Amino acid sequence: MFLIIFFTVLLIIIIHYVYNFNKIPKESENIPYVSGLPLMWALIRQKPHDEVEEIMSKTSGDHEIYLVEQTRFGPFKQINFVSPECVKDLLMASEDVAPKIEFHPGSVFYDFFGKGLPFSNGDLWKTYRKLATPAFNSALRTDMIGETTMELFTFMEKNLSGPTDIFILLQRITIEILGKMAFGHQFNCLKSLEIPHMINVYKYIISFVESPLRIIFPFINKLPLESNKKFLAAIKEFDNFIYEIIEKKKDEMNNNKINNKENSNDLLTKMLEYSKQEGINTDNKQLRDEMVNNFVAGHDTTAGALTVSLYYLAKYPEIQERARSEVINILGDKLTIPTSEQLKVSTLEIIP
Numbered sequence: 001m002f003l004i005i006f007f008t009v010l011l012i013i014i015i016h017y018v019y020n021f022n023k024i025p026k027e028s029e030n031i032p033y034v035s036g037l038p039l040m041w042a043l044i045r046q047k048p049h050d051e052v053e054e055i056m057s058k059t060s061g062d063h064e065i066y067l068v069e070q071t072r073f074g075p076f077k078q079i080n081f082v083s084p085e086c087v088k089d090l091l092m093a094s095e096d097v098a099p100k101i102e103f104h105p106g107s108v109f110y111d112f113f114g115k116g117l118p119f120s121n122g123d124l125w126k127t128y129r130k131l132a133t134p135a136f137n138s139a140l141r142t143d144m145i146g147e148t149t150m151e152l153f154t155f156m157e158k159n160l161s162g163p164t165d166i167f168i169l170l171q172r173i174t175i176e177i178l179g180k181m182a183f184g185h186q187f188n189c190l191k192s193l194e195i196p197h198m199i200n201v202y203k204y205i206i207s208f209v210e211s212p213l214r215i216i217f218p219f220i221n222k223l224p225l226e227s228n229k230k231f232l233a234a235i236k237e238f239d240n241f242i243y244e245i246i247e248k249k250k251d252e253m254n255n256n257k258i259n260n261k262e263n264s265n266d267l268l269t270k271m272l273e274y275s276k277q278e279g280i281n282t283d284n285k286q287l288r289d290e291m292v293n294n295f296v297a298g299h300d301t302t303a304g305a306l307t308v309s310l311y312y313l314a315k316y317p318e319i320q321e322r323a324r325s326e327v328i329n330i331l332g333d334k335l336t337i338p339t340s341e342q343l344k345v346s347t348l349e350i351i352p
């Protein structure tokens with residue numbers, strides 16, 4: 001009798017656990033399921049952009065939004081947004097409807113990203129967003145971006161003679177710009193073909209954090225493996241590098257040494273200035289998190305967007321021609337750095 005009761009209770013617990021584990025939130029019940037395998041397979045084989053796009057539109061059919069079939073069972077459901085309108089709704093939604101993912105100590109994501117703006121909600125997010133918004137407006141400098149673009153042209157003339165991976169090339173300029181823009185540091189990715197040591201450390205950290213094996217089996221990160229020790233040592237090295245910049249910047253501010261455009265217009269300086277003005281206490285760990293997140297969020301996204309833009313300009317030469325004549329209309333046909341006013345001018349009608 002005791003055994004029957006014991007196994008019945010055990011069975012109820014297991015059913016309850018499995019049910020909750022696989023439960024779909026009520027709001028998502030009407031979203032259709034579509035297999036994510038064709039897309040995944042194309043990405044794994046690194047298929048060209050056109051093919052990936054075609055597979056995506058074929059598999060999603062008419063659905064603007066769908067749940068990925070392969071995530072039907074398991075704790076996480078993946079919802080893919082296909083139409084720009086749905087993406088806009090999601091990004092505009094308040095954090096009560098769509099809170100951002102937060103990482104906790106013990107995960108490799110927390111080790112690197114911490115609680116920066118893209119991974120925080122509530123009061124912490126509000127406080128640092130209040131500092132970051134005006135800082136962004138001052139740190140986005142057209143002259144600095146223009147000058148760095150000229151450095152890219154010189155780099156290309158010196159070092160490129162044949163076909164090249166455009167994304168990797170553009171990463172050099174976006175890393176350079178983000179270093180200057182986020183914390184006033186020059187990595188020197190455009191000085192020579194050699195990759196700066198700190199960028200190699202950073203790329204190693206990212207490859208570790210994004211390793212599919214480690215995402216699926218996170219317990220691997222807890223094992224006493226050499227690779228895990230190497231990862232923690234790399235994080236320490238990168239952190240020391242950022243903390244040194246923060247300390248130096250604070251020291252410069254306290255001693256009124258911030259006086260020229262090279263060390264006064266980055267996000268970090270502006271955030272420190274606004275925090276002083278607003279009487280908001282900032283701690284070094286949170287500033288480190290914000291700097292890391294801005295650096296990561298800012299450079300791969302822009303390198304990707306530029307790569308895709310160049311790809312489409314090459315694919316549609318008539319559009320490239322129109323874009324080129326617009327530039328010549330506004331800037332003339334001599335190589336020149338545009339002003340922020342010139343960048344706002346548009347003489348083209350949007351093509352439907």
Ligand code: HEM
Pocket residue numbers: 091100117118119129293294295297298299301302305
């Ligand atoms: C084409 C370029 C870019 C794309 C496509 C892009 C995309 C996005 C998206 C989709 C989000 C929302 C994520 C979410 O709500 O979970 C986001 C947030 C964010 N991005 Fe970007 N981004 C770009 C450039 C940049 C740059 C240049 C920076 C920094 C200099 C940056 C810093 C951030 C930050 C700090 C957040 C979090 C904002 C917050 O939650 O308050 N991004 N980005």
